[in-house]
Each structure stands twice: as C-alpha cells, then as structure tokens.
Amino acid sequence: MNRLDRLTSILIQLQSKRIVKSQEIADRFGISLRTVYRDIRTLELAGLPLISEAGVGYSLVEGYRLPPVHFTREEAMSFVTAGKLVQKLTDSTTRQSYQSALFKIKAVLRTNEKELLDDITNYIEVLDNKYLPKDRHKNLYIEQILNCILNRYLVRIAYYSTKTLQSSSRDLEPIGIYSNGPYWYLIAFCRLRASYRNFRLDRVQSIQVLEERFSTRHPSLQNFIEETSQQKSVQKVVIRLEKTSYQYLCDQQYYHGFISQTEIGDQIEMTFLTASLPGFAHWYLLLGEVAEIVEPEELNALVLEKLEKIRLRISQSLLT
Structure with a gap:
C-alpha cells in the first residue's frame, strides 16, 4: 500500500x-x-x-465529518459475504438491523458497485447444517444483550437446562457474547449461583431488561475466555478410523476437540484434546465398528463399561 x-x-x-x-x-x-x-x-x-x-x-474534533467515501470492489463484495453470514448465524433482530445498515451503505455506492452487489448475491450462499435444529437462531436476543452490556443493565432470563430438563429464572450481570461452532453463548455473573456462568442463547426462553444497573467491574470477555480455557483440564485421545467410513463423520469430530489427522495405510489417525473422556466414549460408540482406540487405554475401559451396560439393558428388555 x-x-x-x-x-x-x-x-x-x-x-x-x-x-x-x-x-x-x-x-x-x-x-x-x-x-x-x-x-x-x-x-x-x-x-x-x-x-x-x-x-x-x-x-x-466532535462534529467533523468527511463526505461519504467510495468503496473498492473488494470492500463492496465483502458486504455481501457478511450479509450471508448474518442471515444464517444471527437472529431476526440483528438481520433486520444489518439489512437497514446495508441499504445505507448502498446509498453511497457508485452505480457499478450497486450492480456488482446485486449480481454477486446470486453466487454466494451459507447453507443450513441439516444436523442442527432449524429454529436455533430464531430468538437469540443479541441486540438486547449487547445494549445491556454497554449500559450495565441487569437482565432476568428464563433459562432451560438440558441437565435438569427444567427452566429457571436467573438475574444476570452480562459480560459478553460469543459464537462458537453453531451456537451463540452469553458470559454473565449469575446472582442465583453467585458465580460466572456460560449460557447458550438458544436455550434462553425469555429475557427481561431490569431497571437496576450493576456497578461491579467484571473481567473482559477475552480475559474470561482465556482464563476458563486455561483452567479446563483436557486429555489427549488418538483413534484410527477406516478411510471408507470417514465421509460419514459429517464434521462431528469438530465437536469433540479435534486437533489433527494423518493417513496411515487404509486408516486415518485422528488426534483430539477432550475435556470429557466419558463424553468422548459416548461418541466413540457410534464409530466402534469402524474405528480403534490408540490411546489412552482408559478410554477402552470406559467404552467396554458402557457396552456392558447396554448389553444388560437389552437382556432385561428381552426378558420382559
């Protein structure tokens, strides 16, 4: 440049x-x-x-502004890319706000740039993941939460827990939101638990902005993510999968701490760092027919234990 x-x-x-x-x-x-x-x-x-x-x-100096600038061809095309991602990965309120902003951006574009945006829209798309619920991004309350973070408002949410299969009311001091894989998350200080908690936004059933403001100085979102990731205990797992079955993973490996893979003969050796060995054992049961565990030996024992429980359950079911 x-x-x-x-x-x-x-x-x-x-x-x-x-x-x-x-x-x-x-x-x-x-x-x-x-x-x-x-x-x-x-x-x-x-x-x-x-x-x-x-x-x-x-x-x-406050109030000083230059006339609208012209965008390059590449910058204009990036708006379309961003719009496709916003359309698929955020909620309806955020999509409406982005669309409104895009109209304002188009208003200052030259004619050929406007035509370029209209044309290129037909050549880029973000597809839904067929393995995930269609409505997971219906109500994520992204704009409401961001406004509460900026203005330090307390929020009250009704949150559905997949652990207890029940909803609970939580008063939160929101810190930040982030996207990880197919989901959005809220980091907040939960007054009910008196500690920091991570909430998946598609499990928030309702949200109420309270009049109360909080004054606590919380760590930044980035610091919180770094600290919690360092505290998380992870364990290395190595498995070998038959090449002919690799296509059926459908990117599932990325949800289980996938790190790398190499080809060894007719197999693919895959390395993971998992925070839950029992959880990984559950997933491995889906692959057991076409995969083998290289390490750790403890994982083999966990899988055998689960298989024995399955065998007993099936045996009891047949007897009744």
Whole structure:
C-alpha cells in the first residue's frame, strides 16, 4: 500500500471510533509507531482537526465529518459475504438491523458497485447444517444483550437446562457474547449461583431488561475466555478410523476437540484434546465398528463399561 492510500485509510479509521490508539494503526498497516506518528503529523498539517492525548490515542474534533467515501470492489463484495453470514448465524433482530445498515451503505455506492452487489448475491450462499435444529437462531436476543452490556443493565432470563430438563429464572450481570461452532453463548455473573456462568442463547426462553444497573467491574470477555480455557483440564485421545467410513463423520469430530489427522495405510489417525473422556466414549460408540482406540487405554475401559451396560439393558428388555 502506498503512503497516500495509507493516509486515506487512517483518516477513515479515525472516523470509525471515538479514540484510535497508535498501536491499532501500526498493527493494521504493519508499520512502526514512528511511521504512525509521522503519518498523523502529515494529516494535521493538511488541516485535519485532530485531538491527540498522550497515552490515550487520537480523535477527531466532535462534529467533523468527511463526505461519504467510495468503496473498492473488494470492500463492496465483502458486504455481501457478511450479509450471508448474518442471515444464517444471527437472529431476526440483528438481520433486520444489518439489512437497514446495508441499504445505507448502498446509498453511497457508485452505480457499478450497486450492480456488482446485486449480481454477486446470486453466487454466494451459507447453507443450513441439516444436523442442527432449524429454529436455533430464531430468538437469540443479541441486540438486547449487547445494549445491556454497554449500559450495565441487569437482565432476568428464563433459562432451560438440558441437565435438569427444567427452566429457571436467573438475574444476570452480562459480560459478553460469543459464537462458537453453531451456537451463540452469553458470559454473565449469575446472582442465583453467585458465580460466572456460560449460557447458550438458544436455550434462553425469555429475557427481561431490569431497571437496576450493576456497578461491579467484571473481567473482559477475552480475559474470561482465556482464563476458563486455561483452567479446563483436557486429555489427549488418538483413534484410527477406516478411510471408507470417514465421509460419514459429517464434521462431528469438530465437536469433540479435534486437533489433527494423518493417513496411515487404509486408516486415518485422528488426534483430539477432550475435556470429557466419558463424553468422548459416548461418541466413540457410534464409530466402534469402524474405528480403534490408540490411546489412552482408559478410554477402552470406559467404552467396554458402557457396552456392558447396554448389553444388560437389552437382556432385561428381552426378558420382559
């Protein structure tokens, strides 16, 4: 990227948020902080009304805006890609908001860019996973939760637990939401349990925004995810699967801590890091006819134990 394009991009970045840090600019363009300072000085000499705070970052004078910028061909196409993902992976409220925003973006596009967006829409699609419920993204309350996080409002949810098969009312101090695989999750401090909890949003049956605001300073979402992942105890599992049966996995391995795989003769050796060996044993029962356990030996014992329970249950059923 030449310097003129970089200066233009920095100017657009400065309009994208209230304060932009030097390091953010350096990371985005792969340049040194010294180069960032030189570029910022160039923009100031060009008449850009910048406010600079040592140790904080840069911001534009309130109310200063440039006319709408033109998007590149690649940027215009990225809107379509993002829209397809929003359509399939978020809820109805978020989809409506995105569609409204996309209309505003299209309003400032050149005619050929508008035509490009209309054309390219027919050549990209995100398909539903046929193994997952069709309505799992119907009501996820994403926008409501994000507003509560920003304004520090307490929320009350009715949550369905697959462990107890019952619903319970929880008052939560929301921290953040994230998407992992096919589901969205909410990290929050649960006042009922007096500890941090992880809630799957498709199991939230209703949500009520309370008037009460919380003042507790919770760890950031990223810190929470990093800390909990470090605390999670995982165990290495290696299995070998017949190549002829690999196609029937249908990506199930990614839900069980899949790490890597290699081909060994007529088999595929797959390595996992699982947080639940008993849970992995349950899944392995589906593969037992075409797979073998390489390690750990403990997994073999767990599978045999489950098979014996199955045998006894079937025997009792036949007797009755």
